[in-house]
Amino acid sequence: MTTVTMTVNGRTHRADIEPRTLLVHFLREHLRLTGTHVGCDTSQCGACVVLVNGRGVKSCTRLAVACDGADITTVEGLATGDELHPMQAAFREHHALQCGFCTPGMIMAALDMIARKGTRLDENTIRKELEGNICRCTGYHNIVKAIQAGAAAMTGGVRQAAE
Amino acid sequence: MTTTGIGASVRRVEDRRFVTGKGQYVDDISRPGQSYAVFVRSPYAHANIKSINTAVASSAPGVLGVFTGADLANDRIGNLICGWAVQSKDGSPMKAGAHPALAQGKVRYVGDHVAVVIGETLAAARDAAELVAVDYEQIPAVVDLARAQESGQPQIHAEAPRNTVYEWHLGDKDAVDKAFAGAKHVTRLEIVNNRLIPNAIEPRAAIGEYDSGTQSYTLYTTSQNPHVARLVLSAFVGIAPEHKLRVVAPDVGGGFGSKIFIYAEETVCLWAARKVGRPVKWTADRTESFLADAHGRDHLTTAELAVDGNGKIVAMRVKTKANLGGYLSTFASSVPTYLYAPLLSGQYDIPAIYCEVDGVYTNTAPVDALRGAGRPEATFVVERLVEVTARQIGMDPAEFRRRNFIQKFPHQTPVIMMYDAGDYGTCLNKALELADYANLGKRKAESAQKGLLRGLGFSAYIEACGIAPSRAVGALGAGVGLWESAEVRVNPVGTVEVLTGSHAHGQGHETTFAQVVSQRLGIPIEQVSIVHGDTDKVQMGMGTYGSRSGAVGASAIFRALDKVIAKAKRVAAACMEVAEDSVDFNDGVFTARGTNKSMGFGEVALQAYVAHKFDPDQIEPGLKESAFYDPKNFTFPSGVHIAEVEVDPETGATRIDRWTAVDDFGTLINPMIVEGQVHGGIAHGVGQALLEGAVYDGNGQLLTASYMDYAMPRADNLPSFTVAMTNTPCPSNPLGVKGCGEAGAIAAPAALINAITDALGHEDVAMPATPMTVWRAAQRARVKQAAE
Numbered sequence: 001m002t003t004v005t006m007t008v009n010g011r012t013h014r015a016d017i018e019p020r021t022l023l024v025h026f027l028r029e030h031l032r033l034t035g036t037h038v039g040c041d042t043s044q045c046g047a048c049v050v051l052v053n054g055r056g057v058k059s060c061t062r063l064a065v066a067c068d069g070a071d072i073t074t075v076e077g078l079a080t081g082d083e084l085h086p087m088q089a090a091f092r093e094h095h096a097l098q099c100g101f102c103t104p105g106m107i108m109a110a111l112d113m114i115a116r117k118g119t120r121l122d123e124n125t126i127r128k129e130l131e132g133n134i135c136r137c138t139g140y141h142n143i144v145k146a147i148q149a150g151a152a153a154m155t156g157g158v159r160q161a162a163e
Numbered sequence: 164m165t166t167t168g169i170g171a172s173v174r175r176v177e178d179r180r181f182v183t184g185k186g187q188y189v190d191d192i193s194r195p196g197q198s199y200a201v202f203v204r205s206p207y208a209h210a211n212i213k214s215i216n217t218a219v220a221s222s223a224p225g226v227l228g229v230f231t232g233a234d235l236a237n238d239r240i241g242n243l244i245c246g247w248a249v250q251s252k253d254g255s256p257m258k259a260g261a262h263p264a265l266a267q268g269k270v271r272y273v274g275d276h277v278a279v280v281i282g283e284t285l286a287a288a289r290d291a292a293e294l295v296a297v298d299y300e301q302i303p304a305v306v307d308l309a310r311a312q313e314s315g316q317p318q319i320h321a322e323a324p325r326n327t328v329y330e331w332h333l334g335d336k337d338a339v340d341k342a343f344a345g346a347k348h349v350t351r352l353e354i355v356n357n358r359l360i361p362n363a364i365e366p367r368a369a370i371g372e373y374d375s376g377t378q379s380y381t382l383y384t385t386s387q388n389p390h391v392a393r394l395v396l397s398a399f400v401g402i403a404p405e406h407k408l409r410v411v412a413p414d415v416g417g418g419f420g421s422k423i424f425i426y427a428e429e430t431v432c433l434w435a436a437r438k439v440g441r442p443v444k445w446t447a448d449r450t451e452s453f454l455a456d457a458h459g460r461d462h463l464t465t466a467e468l469a470v471d472g473n474g475k476i477v478a479m480r481v482k483t484k485a486n487l488g489g490y491l492s493t494f495a496s497s498v499p500t501y502l503y504a505p506l507l508s509g510q511y512d513i514p515a516i517y518c519e520v521d522g523v524y525t526n527t528a529p530v531d532a533l534r535g536a537g538r539p540e541a542t543f544v545v546e547r548l549v550e551v552t553a554r555q556i557g558m559d560p561a562e563f564r565r566r567n568f569i570q571k572f573p574h575q576t577p578v579i580m581m582y583d584a585g586d587y588g589t590c591l592n593k594a595l596e597l598a599d600y601a602n603l604g605k606r607k608a609e610s611a612q613k614g615l616l617r618g619l620g621f622s623a624y625i626e627a628c629g630i631a632p633s634r635a636v637g638a639l640g641a642g643v644g645l646w647e648s649a650e651v652r653v654n655p656v657g658t659v660e661v662l663t664g665s666h667a668h669g670q671g672h673e674t675t676f677a678q679v680v681s682q683r684l685g686i687p688i689e690q691v692s693i694v695h696g697d698t699d700k701v702q703m704g705m706g707t708y709g710s711r712s713g714a715v716g717a718s719a720i721f722r723a724l725d726k727v728i729a730k731a732k733r734v735a736a737a738c739m740e741v742a743e744d745s746v747d748f749n750d751g752v753f754t755a756r757g758t759n760k761s762m763g764f765g766e767v768a769l770q771a772y773v774a775h776k777f778d779p780d781q782i783e784p785g786l787k788e789s790a791f792y793d794p795k796n797f798t799f800p801s802g803v804h805i806a807e808v809e810v811d812p813e814t815g816a817t818r819i820d821r822w823t824a825v826d827d828f829g830t831l832i833n834p835m836i837v838e839g840q841v842h843g844g845i846a847h848g849v850g851q852a853l854l855e856g857a858v859y860d861g862n863g864q865l866l867t868a869s870y871m872d873y874a875m876p877r878a879d880n881l882p883s884f885t886v887a888m889t890n891t892p893c894p895s896n897p898l899g900v901k902g903c904g905e906a907g908a909i910a911a912p913a914a915l916i917n918a919i920t921d922a923l924g925h926e927d928v929a930m931p932a933t934p935m936t937v938w939r940a941a942q943r944a945r946v947k948q949a950a951e
Contacts, residue, residue: 020286034191035184037416039364040449044870047364075184088182092174095839099669100181101365101416107182123883130878134870136364136417137669139846139907140878142839 004068008033009077019065023057024048026064027074035075035104039134046133049105049112050074056112058132073111075104087111090150091143098137109133110147119151168682169898172835176688177673186414189368189383194442197370198227200432201288202445203278203295204454205270208304208489208526208863209317212268212277212297220280220294225287227439229295230431231278232267240264240434241400243425245491246642249329249500249522257329257522260320262490264400264427264434270299271319271489272528273863274454276427281439304526304863308463308486311523319489319524328487328496328522333504333578339517342478346469350552356540357930358461358486358857359850360873361533363668365416366447367426367456371433375440379407382433386412387422387666388706391643393698395425395493402434412696415668419847420532421456422668423708424493428455453868458857459533461486462499462540468548474558476567478515479507481544485530487522492531496522501579501639502537502630502709508576509545510587510623510801511567516577526863532708534847534908535626542624546913550621554925560917561595564623580627582799584891590825591623594803597885598823606807616810616941617820620917624910625801628902629714631794646793647711648704649719651680651727653786655772657765658690661723664704665716666696670840670904672712675832679717679898683724684764685751702789710800710902713832718896719792726788734786735767737777798893798901802826804845804910806918812945815938817853817919822884826906829892830899837903838886844907845884850876851908852915856931874931924948 001016008031015030027033027050036059039047043058050059051073078085084092087107097103113121113129121129126144135143167173180186217229243262250256261267266277278295282288305311305319305326312325319326343349370383380403386392389410397405415422432443447455462483469478485499504518553563568587575581595601603619610617630636633644650662659680665672677691694700707716728748735753736743739760747754754761762770767786770776774784805823810816824841831837854874858866867873892899912930919928919937926944929936 028191029193032193033184034188035186037188037365038190038446039366040870042449042869042871045364045449075182079183084179084182091182092178095175095835097178097181098671098839098843099363099365099417100177100186100414101188101363103181104184127878127881134364134875134877136362136419136847136875137843138839139842139844139876139884140881141842141883144878144883 002065004064006067006070006072008072009074017064021064022060023062023064023067024059027059033074033076037101037104039102044134046109047102047105049108051108051111054115056109075107086153087150090146090153094142094146094149096138096142096146102133102135106133106135106143110150114151114154119155121148121151123148167678167688169678169830169832171678171833173674173678173688173833175671175674176677177671188365188414188416189370189385190446192370192383194370194372197442197444198281198283198439199285199288200435200443200445201280201282201292202276202428203280203292203297205273205275205277207270207299207301208273208306209302209319210270210299211302212266212270213300214298215278216296217278220291223291223294225283226291227281227283227441228435229278229280230265230435230438232263232265235263235265236267238434240402243427243430244395244399244493245496246493247497248640249331249496250640251329252332257496258323259328259491260322264430272526273865274528275489279431279435281435281443306526306859306861306863308461308484308523308525311525312521319526323524326524328491328524330521331500332519334517335515335577336517338515339478339480342515343469343480346477347472348470348556350468350548350555352466352547352551354464354466354544354547355929356460356462356464356543357851359459359533359855360453360857361419361421361456361459362452362875363417363419363421366449366452367422367428368446369429369432370442370444371436372442373437379403380433380436381409381411382429383411383413384429385415385422386410387415387418387668387708389666389696389698390664390704391706392425396430396433400430409699412666418668419534420459420536420708424457424531449870450868453873454865455528457492457529457531458488459530460540461530464544466544466548468552470552470556474556474563474566476511476513479513481507481518483520485520485522486525486527488525488527488529490529492529495529495531498532498537503541505579506538506541506625506627507545507578508580509542510569510625512569514577527859534844535905536709538626538905539848539909539912542622542909543913546622546624547916550917560621561591561600564621565591581796583796583895584893585799585801585827586889586891587623587801590801590827590889591803593887593889594805594823594825597825597887598805598807598821610809616812616922617807618810618918618920618922619805619807620914620921622804622910622914622917625799626905626909627797628710628800629794629798630709630711631715631797633793643705644793645705646791647715647719648702648789648791649723650789651720651723651787653727653768655769657686657768659684659686660692660694661720662694662701663716663720664701664706665712666707670707670712671833671836675836676717676720678832679720680724683728686764710904713900714798714893714896714902715792715794717832717898717900718794719790721897722790722792723788726790727786730786730788731767731771733782734771734777735762737782738762738770794896796895798895800826800828800901800903800906802906802910804914806914808918808922810919810922810937810941812941815934815941817932817937819849819882822882824884824886824907825889826903827889827891828903829890829901831888832900840903841886841907842884844905845911846876846881847908848911849881849915852912852930852932854880854931
């Protein structure tokens, strides 16, 4: 067993884990944060994206021990009380989700995109940047619209994404 | 008037939990003391099992049990079933082999279930699964559908000589032969409908649980139809009687058909829970999803269309071999027969149609319904034939379609269906306008200047949704009725719970069904909640597939609401001391005609429960009603999709430049959700046409078993879509709705292949039209043009 310490959604957790524990399993099974999903186990579908120190990471292929000391944000950490994060609100407003399974990864990937590219995103950029996230329900049409709108709504508030 | 009724693009009720990570999918559920199942799967496509040694695995650390097909047989656990009996043309019943949940003596595809290991932890089960020693005697695999029925091929099931499950037909062969003999022009196409792997992003998962105190079972499962699962697991597999078995299908991450079926893994988890005395959990990894989820499509077809001298279609003849895989999955037999051939008339007035279908076993994963199920296959046949015919006789493809459209409704086709309503010409005109068809030539010239080939393709599709009525499908071999149930519970404070037998896995029923209630009862949507997916809550239901939940499920709610309103009127009349027939109900208010008396809906609900103001001999207390709704007919959504592409002849890359969809779904409950369903369907169809294709090698090894090898549509493969509607309400259900979940997947493949072949000067292109395939076709076209 190895001890890891991580700040997840603003709370510090210390746990003894098997060294082979993946970040996604640490989040889902040790912390019971089941909003981060596993869709493919091989870092292609993107359902497991979380922010590690502000940047998007596929948590199904990252060892939890590699994140010792890191600051993690999952989809559960975005809303403020009942108030949705602008990106969450944009996904709802633009009907950018159907079954909801890929959604947490899409939202976190969108925040990563904004952290790297800023809040002014055109359609082409968003489509290219979503290469690592698969959705089987929506045809991406409304996801693209939501990310564009969510990003615009965050102008001046990028801080939230980086936190 | 409520603003959350029918026709409003209400934002989805269910989204808050999904965007905040609070959805509850099966893998998110942990039961106290749960153990983990790992399946030992066949590495061979076809082999006899000489022996299985489980001793070493059983004694490995953390192992609770190792079970094989022999253990299932000892417990008298029944086989998995195929619920639709299809007869061959000679009247003989289909020849179905046994489908045990764990193999008994033989494996029939790579990924077939040989044994299960239950461990304290997933890692323990995984490690021990590698210690199960199976002695296989390999048999040559039957992989090539075209040759599977030849004599000399190994026989996969003793019951099915020539690996043929049935040789089925539909239509009037003599009339078709006669029409072909007198035709002016005949178009003939060889069509491969490629094999697809469904790939809902949530993998299948199950938790089986047994309570020895009450001797009852619970199965949490990724199902589109939990009651059907309970029925099969009780009545056929025989694990527990229905009243001792609860099936829960919580949030489900996409289905597309693949979560209709009753599979081996879920069955084994339920049964094994009692064997090991602990809850048993299994979640597929993605490779297991590729190997063992039921696949879709996989047809080889010869199709012919006959036309007269005026460009009128006179007959169609179709011969299809349908790959059913190594076992018959739950509804496999019906998909290439009754869900396929009855759609071959498309939107056209075709006097005579004849279709033959052979259902064929091969050593591949079972093949069953996938988004569209039979209808995409039919539409591809019809719309490729129509397009190619128009080109061959030199007529504009839009004009050729218009000339052959059905004009009058109801319309009886020669292949079972009675189309109840439609307006195909209006739909086509709207699509032509939105797609700017008039300026296509100009755009083609502009592309040519860049060295690119531009093409445009139509797909004028028809589909049949809300498969029904029960008596009719029963006569055609269905083992179940296809009604839907609803129960409306009005609480004393006027809030409403609706229990539905439909199941949502992305469709947004919690919103759309609540809109129907909001509209009928005149209450805001916030006062309504929809309950589904738990057999302990909802008494019975048939689930969600075949775009049936609007037409059938919401209609059942509509009928139950009729009863609620009727009862509430009686309560209101008693309270207001007026005659029952003088009470009107509008926008949530009961008024007594000719008086100034009125009561709100909530007030009446409360009075129904306090029961102070009416005679219990005349009116029962309470306000709760239910309905089972069995439709009169299928519904017939239709539409025209137009794809416009640019092909680079140097690389074979196809870029979709624009997509125009005009669909007729009748009444729209929530246009935003309907458009979302269309978008997703188009993407699925684009996936089939451009990217996706399951590939088995000659030994039956699946070469496309990960996202590295199987190309899923991604955001940059697709354009934004232009989606519009026309509206001819469906006369066959009280809401006038038709169904929209599969339309895009049905329409898109033909539109895209028609567009690419248009770009390539009519050279045929097989699906998936990968850059390699398109590049080769472009080279052939170039050679031909040079020769001319």
